[in-house]
Amino acid sequence: MTTVLIVDDQPLHRLGLRILLESVPETQVAGEAGSGSEAVRRTAELHPDVVLMDIRMPGMDGIEATRRIVASGNRSRVLVLTTFDLDEYAHAALRAGASGFLLKDARPEELLGGIRAVAAGDAIISPGLTRRLLDAYAQHLPRATREDGDAKLETLTEREREILLAIAHGWTNPEIAERLHLSESTVKTHVGRVLAKVGARDRVQAVIFAYDIGLTYPNPAWPAG
Incomplete structure (x- = not known):
């Protein structure tokens, strides 16, 4: 059973999501929140497996709410629902620690599958798509602290650096x-060790880490040889 907190400032949207989630036996609605601040509070109270997070809300938006939930150390994973597939807000939410995002017009089975994947610890968007998001918004994004990233990078073995670079290129485990x-x-x-050492919750966050520290760049080419 996967417990879900629904976060949206529109009551009708929350109702629609509740009806969908309660229509299948494997999901249970733990609660609802109509704002970012309420989402942070309710997540701390309920500890849901997944937080379905809207982005554009009055007051505290979904990005800041995601950042606070992740920073709190809560094991709840955030799945962002957005209107546009290359929405800069959705990208910012990924950098804040969300485990992925889906369009609000996704098919019911896609949403349910996404919730299951996120609850299981996977990212529901491919690292390759994250690369395209990074490429699209590279010029608008602040870079992470380089010193912190370099310190984490130094903990990796040569093989683990190869694995991190492969993840950053969007390669799957069979391809690697x-x-x-x-x-x-x-x-x-190796992937598990890399994620643990760089402090990434999933492969998507590992791609962002590699980009932040300059290990990879927009539209990279894999080194010859």
Whole structure:
């Protein structure tokens, strides 16, 4: 059973999401919130598995709410619902720590599948799509503290740096295994260690980390050899 907190400033939207989530046995609505500040408070109270987060709300928006939920150390994962697939606000939410985003007009099965994936610890958008988001908004984004990123990078072995760079290129585990001549189980182990060392909650956040520290750039080419 996956518990979900619905966050949207429109009561009708919340009702529609509640009806959908309660129509399937594997999800349970833990509660609702109509603003970012209420979302932060309710997440701390209810500890839902997934927070369905609207972005554009009066007062505290979904980006700041996401940032505060993630910073609190709460294990709840944030799934952003947005109107546009390349919405700069959705991108900012990813950088704030969201585990992914879906369009508000996504099909019901897509939304339910996304909730299951996020609850299981996966990101529901591919690292490749995150790369395109980074490329689209690179000139508008603040960079993370380089010193902090460099310190984390230094904890990686040479092989783990290769894995991080492969993740940043949007490669899947089977693709990494094939190109680096490793078994998929070995790749999975390396990926887990990389995420832990750089402090990334999932592969999407690892892509953003690699971009922030200058390990990869918009539209990169994999080094020859």
